[in-house]
Amino acid sequence: MELDWGLGQYEPTGQSLLPISEIVVAMSEPLAGKRVVDLGTGTGNAALLAAERGAVVTGVDPAARLVEVARKRAVERGVQADFVVGDAASIPVADGGADLLLSVFAVIFAPDADAAIAEMTRVTAPDGLIRLTSWVPGGSMMAINGTAGKFMAEVFGAPKPAGPEPLAWHDEDALRAAFAKYGFGVKVERRSMDLTAKSAEEFLAKSAQHPMAVSAAQALASRPDGAELQAELERRLLAAVQEINEDPAAYKVSNQYAIVTARRG
Known part of the structure; x- marks a missing residue:
């Protein structure tokens, strides 16, 4: 079953990832007058940054609740941007309607990577x-997940495999093969960001309302031994994030990520 990203509170995660949206949008300037689609917009980070730079923006997300959050943020910031419900396998945008398509830690969760790339x-x-x-x-994301x-x-x-094999969205060779069938070339740049907290316990507490965590908690709660299972999961998660902690006096983990750029030719 596909994850409902409207569960819980994605907002804290969105805030922690804002610096990466700022980097990706800055890399894509100038944006004035360009048609920008932010796929998997979440709370609207990249979409709003692009709109503030004069782009004509459409934010797309499968979670209706997050679309409403993004719309509210646009009003609060006094910027014009459209936000619509849609998913990576069926983007509600016309052929060739995006000069720039952004997706910050979003399309990588699409259940069918090839369908998402096709869209x-x-x-x-043509020149986008x-x-x-x-x-x-x-890093911490992979440790938790x-x-x-x-x-x-x-x-x-x-779970029994349902659908195609997942794509290694960080791997340049895999991406080149996946995009080549659509006439696109790919370049991959690696960077790093730190996630910090006062302690590993605080870091996990901040993650407890993430849609993935809430979905898991709901599934465990359906079991008669749900409370014990939830406690065991939390124990294992704490051990996992403590193992990779780089700051004995608090909590810090370096997370490597890839910025993937694809264009025709």
Whole structure:
């Protein structure tokens, strides 16, 4: 089942990732007058930054609640941007309707990578480009997701593969092969960002309302031993994030990520 990104509160995660949206948008300037599509806009970070630079912006997200959050932020900031419900396999934008398509840690979660790439390339103008970000294996994001995924598989059994194989969105060779069939070339740049907190416990507490965490908690709560299972999951998550902590006096983890740029030719 596809994750409902409207669950819980994605807003704290969106705020922590704002610096990366700022980098990606700055890399894409000048934007005045350009048609920008922000795929998986979430709370609207990249969309609003592009709109403030004079772009004609459409933010697309599958979660209706987050679309409303992004619309409210646009009003509060006094910028014009359209936000619509839609997903990566069916982007509600005309062929060639985007001079720039952005997706900051969003399309990488699409259940069908090839369908998403087909759609992104469809809506990108002939001289336009696609710019997205993806996590590189390692770091706190992978530690949490990997630990939680392994635990949920122990409890409920490993899910049967449904659909195509996942794409390594950080891997240049894999991306080149995936985009080449649509006539696009790819370049990948790696960077790093730090996530910090006063402690590992605080870091996990901030993550507790993330849609993935809420979805897992709901699934565990359906079991008669749900409380015990939730406590065990939290114990394992704490051990996982403590193991990669780089600051014994507080909490800091360097997270490697890739900025992927794709264009025709």
